[in-house]
Amino acid sequence: MKKSLLVISAIALFLFGCKSFKYPTKDELGQPLHYIQISTNYGNMVVKLYNETPKHRDNMMALAKKHYYDSTMFFRVIQGFMMQGGSCDTRNAPSGVALGNCDSTYTVPAEIMPTLYHKKGTICAARDNNPAKASSGTQFYISQGRVFTPTELRAFATSRNITFTDAQTKAYTTVGGIPQLDGNYTVYGEVIEGLNVIDSICNSPTVQYLNDRPLRDVKMAIKVLR
Numbered sequence: 001m002k003k004s005l006l007v008i009s010a011i012a013l014f015l016f017g018c019k020s021f022k023y024p025t026k027d028e029l030g031q032p033l034h035y036i037q038i039s040t041n042y043g044n045m046v047v048k049l050y051n052e053t054p055k056h057r058d059n060m061m062a063l064a065k066k067h068y069y070d071s072t073m074f075f076r077v078i079q080g081f082m083m084q085g086g087s088c089d090t091r092n093a094p095s096g097v098a099l100g101n102c103d104s105t106y107t108v109p110a111e112i113m114p115t116l117y118h119k120k121g122t123i124c125a126a127r128d129n130n131p132a133k134a135s136s137g138t139q140f141y142i143s144q145g146r147v148f149t150p151t152e153l154r155a156f157a158t159s160r161n162i163t164f165t166d167a168q169t170k171a172y173t174t175v176g177g178i179p180q181l182d183g184n185y186t187v188y189g190e191v192i193e194g195l196n197v198i199d200s201i202c203n204s205p206t207v208q209y210l211n212d213r214p215l216r217d218v219k220m221a222i223k224v225l226r
Helices: 002-017 054-065 150-160 166-174 195-202
Strands: 034-040 043-049 072-078 082-085 122-125 140-143 187-193 219-224
Touching (some): 043 054, 054 187, 054 219, 072 195, 072 219, 082 195, 187 195
Antiparallel strands (some): 034 043, 034 219, 043 187, 082 140, 122 140, 122 187
């Protein structure tokens, strides 16, 4: 009888530990998918990292596992554009100072893909003006952007002499985004849960002369979910 109870308990623990993950675990090619959670004092976001950008995916996961982002802040926020974080000078930063001047000692080679674009909720790598468009090792931004009307998007495409795919057109005219950044920065994931958190942060008051620092500090922590 005791042995039976032990076996049942072991099976129950195994089944509980192996309960299905909430999100898809493999992509269309059967490769494992990876997710991170960005926790903030405005709410949490779940981000799916793209397998098409493995260098950026692996770099983000490595930093999250080291707890690099814990206690850092989104230090630059622009309504209708994006929110930027990942600078180490934001830890325990005093109020009333501009932030964002602390960067990694390494860069990540650009992984700019035409199929990955700046729709609302995408996580993208910040960078300086280096000609290779190599990314900062730690700083990133999350797109908010705005919704374009079809007429506005056609006019924008004409002015830039570019053509949007059907998927891009649908995204930019429904959820919105930042098409003017496409092709210039690596897009390496997207928020799949917590889009409302982006709006809460991006629409909060900021101090322009402090590099658009939020009036209320937006603290974060990042952990790997899978």
